[in-house]
Each structure stands twice: as structure tokens, then as C-alpha cells.
Amino acid sequence: MILYIVATPIGNLADITLRALDTLRKVDIIACEDTRHSQILLKKYEIEKKLLSYHAHSGQSKVEKLIAALKDGQEVALISDAGTPGISDPAYSLIKAALNEGIKIEPIPGPSAFLTAIVASGLPMNQFTYLGFIPTKKGRQTLLKSLAEEKRTVVFYESPHRIQKTLSQLEEFTGGERRIVIGRELTKIHEEFIRGTVTEVKEGFAERKPKGEFVVVLGGKGVV
Ligand code: SAM
Numbered sequence: 001m002i003l004y005i006v007a008t009p010i011g012n013l014a015d016i017t018l019r020a021l022d023t024l025r026k027v028d029i030i031a032c033e034d035t036r037h038s039q040i041l042l043k044k045y046e047i048e049k050k051l052l053s054y055h056a057h058s059g060q061s062k063v064e065k066l067i068a069a070l071k072d073g074q075e076v077a078l079i080s081d082a083g084t085p086g087i088s089d090p091a092y093s094l095i096k097a098a099l100n101e102g103i104k105i106e107p108i109p110g111p112s113a114f115l116t117a118i119v120a121s122g123l124p125m126n127q128f129t130y131l132g133f134i135p136t137k138k139g140r141q142t143l144l145k146s147l148a149e150e151k152r153t154v155v156f157y158e159s160p161h162r163i164q165k166t167l168s169q170l171e172e173f174t175g176g177e178r179r180i181v182i183g184r185e186l187t188k189i190h191e192e193f194i195r196g197t198v199t200e201v202k203e204g205f206a207e208r209k210p211k212g213e214f215v216v217v218l219g220g221k222g223v224v
Contacts, residue, residue: 001070001103004077005091007084007110011188011213013044020108021045028074031066033081033090054078056090063097070103077108084112088132088157114155117183117215120193123153124223131156134166144173151220160210167202170218174198179219185212 004023009015024030024047031054032038038051052069054062070076080089095105118125129152134143147154147170158166163182170178176199184192190212194201198218 001073002075002106003066003070003094003098003103004075004106004108005085005095006077006079006108007112008038008041008079008082010082010111010113010116010186011191013041015111015187016041016045017108017110020110021047023077023108024049024079026075027077029066029069029076031076031078031094033079037081038079054090054094058090060093063094066094067097067101067103070098071101082111082113084110087112087114111187113157113183113186113213113215116186117181117217118153118155120183121153121181121217122195123179123181123217123219125153128153128155133157136162141169141173144169147218148174149221151222153220153223154218156216156218158214158216160212160214163210163214163216164202164205166216167198167205170198171202174218174221176202178221179223181217181219183215183217186215188212 004027006020006023029052030049031052033055035051035053052066054066066076078085078091078094085091098105114130118128131154134140134156176197178198180196180198180201182194182201184194194204
């Protein structure tokens with residue numbers, strides 16, 4: 001009875017570990033968010049497996065089905081559409097339920113967008129705060145205001161259609177002089193790091209429409 005938590009690429013399909021591939025080849029079931037999306041990766045590595053969907057809206061019945069399969073002696077690998085399951089992706093309720101049933105969890109580490117961005121950001125990374133996706137409505141202002149006093153580097157995910165609003169709010173609440181780095185389309189053909197102050201980066205986006213996937217890395221208070 002093992003539930004493997006397997007990290008998969010965040011863009012470049014070559015970013016998968018040998019152990020991840022061995023695991024995906026040996027398990028009985030692969031639980032994934034979007035079966036069509038995961039098939040692209042699995043097809044590239046000639047892995048044919050039974051796929052079961054497990055996504056943010058799956059509910060308790062999917063968890064129970066996977067737990068039943070595990071208790072029946074089957075090995076299950078959980079993957080997400082990109083990166084590490086559980087990092088702003090579904091995994092938590094399945095892991096919790098598995099542990100409650102005495103099922104062993106084996107993580108197979110690999111890519112995650114926030115780590116990929118932070119290591120190339122040039123901002124301090126000895127300590128940082130990961131915020132996942134910041135709230136879009138309730139709690140958003142309070143959170144952004146709290147960043148004004150944050151001395152650690154802060155990293156979070158943002159969608160292309162909200163990035164300009166976020167930059168404007170950061171300018172308002174934390175000041176336009178704070179260092180910021182946007183990691184865009186990481187590991188993909190159009191990978192880019194946009195560096196500057198909050199105001200500079202905001203003005204850059206006013207001239208070209210933001211496109212793709214984004215990680216925001218905000219320098220702490222006092223970082224130059
Ligand atoms: N589990 C993933 C991880 O480990 O990073 C995160 C999944 S979360 C649903 C998706 C968000 O991660 C995207 O909206 C984007 O903010 C960020 N992301 C994922 N892949 C990325 C990439 N290649 N470049 C930049 N950001 C990425």
C-alpha cells in the first residue's frame with residue numbers, strides 16, 4: 001500500500017526524474033487532474049496505465065475510490081497537471097485520508113514553479129514565504145498590505161489577466177521601489193525573467209499584454 005506523490009514537468013517535458021518515470025511505469029493506477037493533459041507526458045515516455053481523474057472538484061467519492069484501490073493492494077501514483085502535487089494543486093485530502101488509513105506516502109521530488117523562479121530571481125532565498133495563489137477578493141487587500149513590513153522574499157502565483165492589478169496594488173501598499181522579479185513561462189521556449197522595481201515592471205506590462213504563466217517573486221522590505 002503505497003501512495004506515490006510524483007512531481008512532473010512545469011513545461012519542458014525533459015524535466016522529469018528517472019525515479020518519477022520508474023514509478024509511473026510500475027504503479028497500477030495513475031491519479032491525475034486532467035487525463036488528456038497527462039496523456040501528453042505519458043505518451044512521450046511510452047507509459048500506458050490506467051488513469052483516474054482526481055482534481056480540485058473531485059470530492060470525497062474519488063478519494064474513497066483511490067483509498068479503496070490502495071487498500072486492495074494496488075499502488076497509486078498521484079500527479080498533477082504541472083509540478084509538484086499539493087503545491088497549489090490537489091493532493092492534500094488524498095494524502096490526509098491515506099495517512100488516516102495507515103497507507104505509506106512516498107514522495108518523488110521534482111520541479112515546482114516557485115522554486116524554479118526563486119533560484120533565478122537574484123533575490124535573497126535563504127528564507128522566503130510562499131503564498132500560493134493570493135486571494136482574488138476577500139482578504140486580498142489585508143494580505144497585500146501585510147507585505148509592506150515583510151522582510152523575507154515572498155513568492156506567489158498569479159494569472160496573466162490579474163498581474164497588472166496585482167502590480168498596481170503592490171505599488172500602492174508596499175511602495176513602487178520594492179524589488180520584484182516575474183518568472184514567466186519557466187522552462188518553456190519563451191522563458192523570461194522580468195526584473196526591476198514594482199513600478200518599472202508595472203509600466204513594462206502597460207506596454208505589452210501579459211501572456212503565459214507567471215510566478216511573482218517580491219523582494220523583502222529593505223532589499224536593494
Ligand atoms: N503544482 C505546481 C507547482 O508545483 O509549481 C503549481 C500548479 S498551479 C495550479 C499553476 C500555477 O503555477 C500557474 O498559474 C503559474 O502561476 C505557476 N506555474 C506553473 N508552471 C509555470 C511555468 N512554467 N512558468 C511560470 N509559472 C508557472
